[in-house]
Amino acid sequence: MNRKVLVIALALMLVTSMMWANGSGEQSESKEDNVIVVGLAWNEKMQSLVQAWEDYMKMYSKEYGEENGVTFKWVVNVSDSDPIQQASNIDDLIALNVDVIVARPHDAAAIGASIRAAHNAGIKFVTFDRSSDGVKPDAHVGADSFNQAVSTAEYFAELLTENGVDGKVIELMGDLRDINAVQRSDGWHSVEDKTDAWETIIQVPTEWNPEKFRSGTANALEAYPEANAMFIASDFAFSAVQSALEAADRYYPVGHPKHVWIATQDVNPQGFDAMKEGYIDVATTYDAYFHAVELVEVVGRLYKGEDLGGEAFLVAGRVATPENVDKLDYMWTKEYAE
Template sequence: MPMTINRRDFTVGALTAIAAASGLTVAVRAQGTKTIAVLFDGLYSEFWVAGIQIIRDDLKKRGFEIMEAISDQDDNKQFEQVRAAIARKVDGIIIVQTDSNAVIPAIKAANAANIPMVHFNRPPAETDAFSVAIQADNQKISRDAVTYSCEVAKASGKKHKAAILIGDLGDPNAIQRRDGFQEAVDKFPDAIEVVAKIPTEWNADTAFAGLTNALQANPDISFIFTSSDFLIPQIQQALKSADKWYPVGDEKHVIFTGFDGFPDAYALMKDGYMDACGVQNLFYETELAIQAILDLQAGKKVDKLLLDPGFAITQKNMEEKKEEMWGYVLWKAKNAG
């Protein structure tokens, strides 16, 4: 399926404007005959800020009206926002919920109103109510990225002690990323020994404390995987404190693999501090989400789960793949000129 996003229109200034409105419910209007509600639970990382902006850009180019709302991770507030969208008789709803079970009444309400609902990057719990989920193939993406780093470890000729920073295990994305990591390292028993599985609960302070403790208990850790790039600052701080922050080629370099595709991840890869990163293709996920709504409106059958295969960006393929990396697009705009 072709991607219709013009990456040159995706600017840091636009993202900043979105972030400034993160606590507000806003409506952005364009000329058109369709209205799509875009309901996010928050803009608490660059990933979600980028996601909502890419969706906005695509909808505007199609001439659609956009109804936006942020629920601040409040399930009840989001349900009221869904009801408001239904009352406005929107043509479709793109939603990011906080709780996979709590969103089910909203799905049922949308079903009753015959309004298509698409979950962006975070699927709901199993239910008889119908909606479509767009999700990255987290397990495959993390497996591919970690496999590359395992090959780097194997080529070094020594066995590496590894640590994984695990996300909130109430989030299926975190579970799948953990499992992809494990699948990869299991294939390299002579090169990788996992000595630390660090729970983060998607909390930066928890991640920093956990990694710091792991490095103290295992000072020879030389292989790290983070389940999300938003933890990069904490990982960098912990590794610097342990005298382990060195680029590729230095004998003290810690083989470092990320996940998501943040601008920080691209910058670290460019500078040689990160070996690989599993990238969610936000441009493709947006295309899938909008097309799903249009297909459902047209009476076409759409699967309940549509996967973004994503990709691993590595030190070997970085120049070839970087234009598909949403974080590179942000980084390039910020560093233009």
């Protein structure tokens, strides 16, 4: 028993002496001129998309740095989809006294506490991809879901008109609790209201669940055999849609009389080949590269002392078709496909 007390006492002495020896500078990162230390707090890193973002950020920050005479230093941590761990990780970044914290919030409400803590320590905060519900960050960078859907829909309208098709559309929606899913649907319908190229005959919510993508497609085709087109909120579950189409004998590339006209979003690895082969007619990219570019520029502006007032910087993406999908630059889905 006494020995244990002794050991604890020794450990405490060690700690305090080191703190004393070490604690002279409360500043943990020695600040050099023109070095931007960015703390990057991922909520998870099990998707290749996250790794793609990170790599593009580092890549573009070199380019940007050379032009603007600054050097970026990235401090990255990951919190395994645990909002508590993410709060701790951001605390650690604050303790490191980084210049700007970039976080992809796991929980839109919980991130507020971290934003407040960073601001209290005088550190700029940018939310990335997902936004904060309550407390406002200095800036937000993400995808422009509304305009992403609009550009797809506008191209789709031209396409149908050119081919003289009267569109009867099955819409597979995302998770309606996800703001991105809602905005994609809104974007789609805003174009539909202005054109008479098609009519959406049924809306199927999928909760982003691949199984519901499959069953939703199958059921809708059953109920509406006249359907000849689809709008799919994201192509990440395209293989599920494909199997439903195959089962209904409707999976044919463009040019075939049984072809179902398909507009979708993102150009994920799961949809990339289908588009190349003409099964998918149009999609607007979810551009990891341009998100990263936008982020680096926002961080650079914040570092220079600009006040962005919590503005949202949204990236809309590029229209991809079977003709051009292979030639688009910076397609993360191509570069990170296995």
